[in-house]
Each structure stands twice: as structure tokens, then as C-alpha cells.
Amino acid sequence: xxxxxxxxxxxxxxxxxxxxxxxxxxxxxxxxxxxxxxxxxxxxxxxxxxxxxxxxxxxxxxxxxxxxxxxxxxxxxxxxxxxxxxxxxxxxxxxxxxxxxxxxxxxxxxxxxxxxxxxxxxxxxxxxxxxxxxxxxxxxxxxxxxxxxxxxxxxxxxxxxxxxxxxxxxxxxxxxxxxxxxxxxxxxxxxxxxxxxxxxxxxxxxxxxxxxxxxxxxxxxxxxxxxxxxxxxxxxxxxxxxxxxxxxxxxxxxxxxxxxxxxxxxxxxxxxxxxxxxxxxxxxxxxxxxxxxxxxxxxxxxxxxxxxxxxxxxxx
Numbered sequence: 001x002x003x004x005x006x007x008x009x010x011x012x013x014x015x016x017x018x019x020x021x022x023x024x025x026x027x028x029x030x031x032x033x034x035x036x037x038x039x040x041x042x043x044x045x046x047x048x049x050x051x052x053x054x055x056x057x058x059x060x061x062x063x064x065x066x067x068x069x070x071x072x073x074x075x076x077x078x079x080x081x082x083x084x085x086x087x088x089x090x091x092x093x094x095x096x097x098x099x100x101x102x103x104x105x106x107x108x109x110x111x112x113x114x115x116x117x118x119x120x121x122x123x124x125x126x127x128x129x130x131x132x133x134x135x136x137x138x139x140x141x142x143x144x145x146x147x148x149x150x151x152x153x154x155x156x157x158x159x160x161x162x163x164x165x166x167x168x169x170x171x172x173x174x175x176x177x178x179x180x181x182x183x184x185x186x187x188x189x190x191x192x193x194x195x196x197x198x199x200x201x202x203x204x205x206x207x208x209x210x211x212x213x214x215x216x217x218x219x220x221x222x223x224x225x226x227x228x229x230x231x232x233x234x235x236x237x238x239x240x241x242x243x244x245x246x247x248x249x250x251x252x253x254x255x256x257x258x259x260x261x262x263x264x265x266x267x268x269x270x271x272x273x274x275x276x277x278x279x280x281x282x283x284x285x286x287x288x289x290x291x292x293x294x295x296x297x298x299x300x301x302x303x304x305x306x307x308x309x310x311x312x313x314x315x316x
Contacts (some may be wrong), residue, residue, distance in 0.1 A: 002303075003182065004050050004216035005093055005139075006086045013093065015050045016081065017062075018216055019069050023086060026050045028079035029065050052091055052217070056181045057267035059165050066219070088215045090139035091184055092163070092268055097314035099211055100130035100259060101159075101188060103201060105249050105274025112282040127250045127258045130201040132188070132272075136211035140305045144189055145209045146291055147312035150189035153217045154289040154309070157275035158233035158241050158297040159187040160226065162252055163217050164269040171260040173253035179254070179265065182217040183226060185305045187233075187297045192281045192288070212297070212307045213270070223301050226252055230300040231276060235293055243276030245299075250274075 002018035015026040027049050041054060041061050055062040069076055092126065104110050104124050114120055138144070146154050165181025188205060189212065195204030223229070226245060233241035250258070255271060280287040289295070291311040298304040 001070070001222065002216040003052055003055055003062065004088050004091045004214070005220065006081065006088050008081065008086045010231060011235045013089075015055055016088075017065060017069060019066075022073075023081040023083065023088075024076060024079045025081055026065065026201050029069065029076055032076050033065065033068055033081055038308050049124055052137060053096070053268040056163065056217075058138070059181060062219075077213045082237065084140060088140055089142075090137050090212075090214050091217045092140070092270065093137065095134045095137060095270055096266065096268060098133050098160075099137070099186075099270045099272060101130050101132060101205070101272040102250065102255060102274040103128040103130060106243065106247050106276040107249060108243070108247065108277035109275055109279070111277070112147055113279045116282040123249060127255055129259060130205060132211045133206050136206055137208050138307070139214050140212070140215040140307070142212065142307060143209065143310035144169055144212065144289070144295065144307045145312050146289065146309050147207075149312070150207065151193055151204075152288070153192040153301045155190045155192050155280045155287060156191060156233055156235065156240070156295055156297075157188035157279055158231055158299070159188055159272040159275050160229060160231060160299050160302065161213060162226075162271040162273060164257075164265045164271070165220075165267055167264060167266040167269075169260055169262065169264040171265070173257040174254035176253035177220070179256060180220050180221045183223055183265070183299070183302050184213050184270075185215075185297050185299045185303050187212040187305065187307065188275060189297060194230075200316055212295075212305055214305045215303055218302050229302065230299045233278065234296040234298075235280075235287075235289070237294075239280035240280070241276055245273070247276060248273060
């Protein structure tokens with residue numbers, strides 16, 4: 001089962017469950033189910049409408065809705081959204097905190113970086129974290145803005161992202177997967193010139209529109225092994241990145257254990273797990289993104305998110 005966020009007629013934002021490629025309004029599903037066990041979320045739905053965070057935080061309610069929908073989809077026809085009147089946006093349109101990201105988590109990506117710069121760095125001994133701000137998040141089919149006054153070396157990085165369900169601090173690797181709600185696809189768009197100029201990762205990875213994600217969150221129960229998924233990225237139908245999440249240096253339990261040490265993770269927190277080789281700056285010659293490029297990121301069993309690069313609006 002999948003969870004997402006949709007805009008209805010370009011305005012109203014609603015949490016949706018996706019079943020057989022059909023979108024169902026989570027609020028309408030709850031009303032149709034009419035189960036007293038749905039409280040107190042039922043009161044929230046009646047006042048302001050459910051968000052994806054509500055259902056991530058209350059996973060048992062999400063599973064109850066999902067199971068009812070899977071068992072008798074015909075009973076919830078009135079909760080189905082009209083496709084032409086709505087569109088999916090980022091599943092968590094405005095994360096409460098920065099998106100946590102992992103750098104240098106695939107050995108082949110480290111090697112291509114070394115080769116491109118004539119260096120010989122070792123594999124990391126511990127996960128290397130940075131973050132992307134909530135303002136960087138966009139959804140499927142939204143534009144990645146290329147502002148050439150700011151950067152002329154915009155690059156791509158396809159990643160599997162983990163969405164935290166049950167929060168906690170000092171989570172052990174043995175218990176880490178119990179804290180995972182699900183997975184989504186993320187593109188860690190990066191301004192390489194800013195990354196080098198500032199000699200750290202944040203600025204070059206924090207620009208507006210630099211964190212496309214979606215198109216939905218696939219519940220963890222639908223992904224048997226997140227460490228055995230094909231991960232790919234295309235630029236204008238040219239395959240640039242093609243790997244498997246089995247090649248991660250640090251697996252998800254280790255990542256969560258390290259990140260949560262002394263740091264509280266909360267429902268809806270997003271962790272991007274790193275990118276494999278094939279990035280533009282390491283190609284010969286280097287291939288940076290340009291206006292008009294179509295970027296398609298795909299993770300097996302999780303989904304595909306597409307975005308077009310657009311030039312920044314003229315200030316004239």
C-alpha cells in the first residue's frame with residue numbers, strides 16, 4: 001500500500017492512499033469506515049483533514065484503512081478521487097525538519113569521485129551526514145530550477161529515502177527497522193561549484209527545488225528487502241546511474257543507529273541513503289544539467305519521480 005499527498009483542483013491538499021493506481025481520499029475513507037477505533041484521528045479529520053504525517057504517526061490507523069481498502073475496494077467508491085481533478089505532490093510537502101542525507105555511501109561513487117579529482121580517499125568508517133532544508137523539497141513533475149546566477153554546475157543523484165514512522169533516540173541497529181514506516185524516491189540535486197567553493201556539502205545541496213521526491217511513500221510491508229532494489233537515473237532517456245541498494249556501505253539499520261545516537265528522530269523524518277556512481281561531474285567530459293533536461297529517478301518496488309530542469313525566471 002502507498003501513501004501520498006494530492007492537490008485537488010490545484011488548491012486543497014489531502015492525504016491519499018494509492019491502491020491499484022487509484023487515489024483515495026484518506027478523510028473520506030475514514031468517514032466511510034465509520035469505526036470508533038479510528039479516534040482521535042477521526043476528530044482531526046473532521047476539523048482540518050488528515051495529513052500524511054498524521055497517518056505515518058498513527059501507523060495502525062493507516063494499516064486499518066489500507067486493509068479495508070484492499071479487502072473491499074468497491075465499498076469505498078465514493079472516496080476515490082477523480083484523476084483529472086487532482087495530482088500527486090511531494091508525499092511530505094513540507095517536512096518538519098531538514099531532510100537527513102548520507103554522503104559517500106556507495107564505494108563505486110567514492111571511486112568515481114577519486115578518479116575525477118586524481119585523489120585516493122578511503123571508504124568512510126562512519127556514516128557521513130548532511131541535510132537539505134524543507135524549502136528544497138518538490139514533488140513529481142515540478143521544475144528543478146537552474147539559476148545560472150547561482151550555479152552553472154547542477155548535478156543529479158538518485159537515492160532510496162527512508163521515512164521514519166515510530167520516533168526515538170539512541171535506536172539500536174537491531175530495532176531500527178521497527179522504526180521505518182516506508183520508502184520513497186529522492187533526487188539529491190547538487191550545485192557542484194557551490195559544494196567546492198564552500199568546502200562543505202550543505203550550501204551546494206540546499207538550493208530551492210533541489211530535493212525532488214515521491215511520488216508516494218511505499219509502506220515497509222511492501223518492500224521485502226530494501227537492500228536489494230535496483231536504483232536507476234535517466235537524463236533525457238539516457239541511463240546514467242544503474243546500481244543496487246545492496247551496494248550501500250552502511251545499511252539502513254546502521255544509518256538509523258548512528259543518526260539517532262543522542263538525536264531524536266520523529267515520525268515523518270526523511271533519511272536519504274546515498275547515491276551510486278554515474279553522476280554528471282564524474283563523467284568524461286563532465287555532464288551538468290541544463291534547461292530542458294528531463295530527469296527520471298527510479299527505485300525498484302518504490303516508484304519513479306520525474307522532473308524537468310527549467311531556467312530561473314528573468315529578473316528583468
